[in-house]
Amino acid sequence: MAGHIQDRWYKTSVSxxxxxxxxxxxxxxxxxxxxxxYIGPDGTEKSKSFPDKQKRxxxxxxxxxxxxxxxxxxxxxxxxxxxxxxxxxxxLKGQTTELSSQIEVERRLRLHAYSQIGSRPMDSxxxxxxxxxxxxxxxxxxxxxxxxxxxxxxxxxxAAAVDDGLLSRNPxxxxxxxxxxxxxxxxxxxxxEHVLAVRSSLPERxxxxxxxxxxxxxRQGEIVGLAEDALDFTDNVLxxxxxxxxxxxxxxxxxxxxxxxxxxxLPRSVAExxxxxxxMYKPVEMTLPWRKPDGPKVTARLLFTxxxxxxxxxxxxxxxxxxxxxxxxxxxPEPEKGKPYESAREHGMHALRHxxxxxxxDAGENIKAVSEYLGHADPALTLxxxxxxxxxxxxxxxxxxxxxxxx
Numbered sequence: 001m002a003g004h005i006q007d008r009w010y011k012t013s014v015s016x017x018x019x020x021x022x023x024x025x026x027x028x029x030x031x032x033x034x035x036x037x038y039i040g041p042d043g044t045e046k047s048k049s050f051p052d053k054q055k056r057x058x059x060x061x062x063x064x065x066x067x068x069x070x071x072x073x074x075x076x077x078x079x080x081x082x083x084x085x086x087x088x089x090x091x092l093k094g095q096t097t098e099l100s101s102q103i104e105v106e107r108r109l110r111l112h113a114y115s116q117i118g119s120r121p122m123d124s125x126x127x128x129x130x131x132x133x134x135x136x137x138x139x140x141x142x143x144x145x146x147x148x149x150x151x152x153x154x155x156x157x158x159a160a161a162v163d164d165g166l167l168s169r170n171p172x173x174x175x176x177x178x179x180x181x182x183x184x185x186x187x188x189x190x191x192x193e194h195v196l197a198v199r200s201s202l203p204e205r206x207x208x209x210x211x212x213x214x215x216x217x218x219r220q221g222e223i224v225g226l227a228e229d230a231l232d233f234t235d236n237v238l239x240x241x242x243x244x245x246x247x248x249x250x251x252x253x254x255x256x257x258x259x260x261x262x263x264x265x266l267p268r269s270v271a272e273x274x275x276x277x278x279x280m281y282k283p284v285e286m287t288l289p290w291r292k293p294d295g296p297k298v299t300a301r302l303l304f305t306x307x308x309x310x311x312x313x314x315x316x317x318x319x320x321x322x323x324x325x326x327x328x329x330x331x332x333p334e335p336e337k338g339k340p341y342e343s344a345r346e347h348g349m350h351a352l353r354h355x356x357x358x359x360x361x362d363a364g365e366n367i368k369a370v371s372e373y374l375g376h377a378d379p380a381l382t383l384x385x386x387x388x389x390x391x392x393x394x395x396x397x398x399x400x401x402x403x404x405x406x407x
Contacts, residue, residue, distance in 0.1 A: 003038030085118035127174035189358035197329035208277035213352030215270035227300035
C-alpha cells in the first residue's frame with residue numbers, strides 16, 4: 001500500500017542557491033499537524049489526521065492499515081461515520097426483491113432493530129451487540145418466528161456491509177451468537193363440519209370462495225385474484241396465475257407467492273359451485289397495476305367481488321364477513337356488544353388450505369404432488385408443516401415385512 005505522512009505545519013521550498021528550505025505554512029500551530037494518506041482498495045485516497053508530536057502514531061496507523069488490507073480485514077474509515085440505520089436505508093433502496101418484501105423488511109428493522117442498534121457506527125459492531133439485540137427480541141412480545149426474521153434482516157444488512165468494506169467480518173457469524181429458534185406450530189386442520197358450517201354462515205356471494213379454498217388449496221390473495229380465464233372446465237383444471245396484494249394500501253395484481261404458477265385439479269363439486277356463482281354474480285372486469293403501485297396496468301375478469309362489484313378488500317372481508325361466520329359456526333366466541341371479535345389468526349382463510357392438505361394426505365396423495373398443488377417453494381416445506389397429518393405407516397410396514405419374512 002502506497003502511503004505517506006504529510007506535515008501540514010511545514011513545507012519544503014527551494015532557496016535561491018538551489019537548496020531545500022523548510023518553512024512554516026499558514027496552518028502552523030492550527031489544528032491537526034500530521035495527515036496519514038494512502039490509496040484504498042477502491043482506488044480513492046483515504047486519510048486520517050493526528051496532532052502535533054504524534055507522527056509515530058500516524059506511521060503505526062499506516063502500517064496497521066496496510067496489514068489489514070493484506071489480510072483482507074480492511075475497514076473503510078467512512079464506516080465510523082455511517083450508522084446501521086443510515087446504511088440499512090441505503091441497502092434497502094438497492095434491493096431488487098419484490099416491493100412488498102422490501103416494505104416488510106423495512107418495517108421489521110424500523111420497529112425492532114433501529115431502537116437497539118440503529119445509531120451504532122458500522123465499524124463498531126461486535127458479537128456482543130448482536131447478543132444484546134437478540135436478548136431484547138426475546139424479551140419482546142413478538143413470536144420466535146418473527147424474531148428470527150428480524151435477526152435475518154439484520155444479518156443481511158451486516159453481510160452487505162462486509163462486502164462494501166465497512167466491516168471486516170459479520171458479527172452474526174460468531175459462535176456465541178445464537179439465532180432465535182423458529183417454532184413451527186402444529187397444524188390442526190378443520191373438520192369437514194367446520195368447513196361447511198363456516199360456508200353456510202357466509203353471505204351467498206362469498207360461499208364459493210370457501211369451496212375454492214377448501215377444494216383447491218388456494219391462498220386468500222389467490223382467491224381474491226381468481227379470474228374467469230383461470231378455469232378450464234373441459235380438463236377440470238384451475239390455473240393459479242395471479243393474486244391480489246396490498247402494497248402501501250394500494251391493491252396490485254402479482255404472481256402467486258414464490259412466482260410459482262401452478263395447475264390444480266378442479267374437483268367436480270368446486271366446478272359446479274363456481275358455475276352457480278358465476279350465474280348469480282357475473283365476473284367483473286378489474287384493472288390493477290402489476291406487481292407495484294406504479295406498475296403497468298393489467299385487466300382481469302374477477303370471479304369474486306364485493307356488494308358494490310368492487311375488489312374484495314381482505315381486511316374488510318375478514319372483519320365484516322369471515323369472523324362473523326366463524327362465530328356463527330362456533331369456532332370463535334361471539335363478542336360482547338360493542339366489542340370487536342377476538343384475534344383468530346389460526347382460523348383465517350388459510351385454515352381452508354390446511355384442510356385441503358389434510359384431506360389429500362389422508363387419501364394417500366404423495367407429498368410432492370401436495371406441495372405442487374399448494375404452490376410451496378419445495379416439498380421439504382410441505383413435509384415440515386404437514387408431516388404429522390400423514391397416515392401412520394406402522395401397519396403397512398408390519399404387513400410388508402411379514403409377507404417376506406414369514407414362513
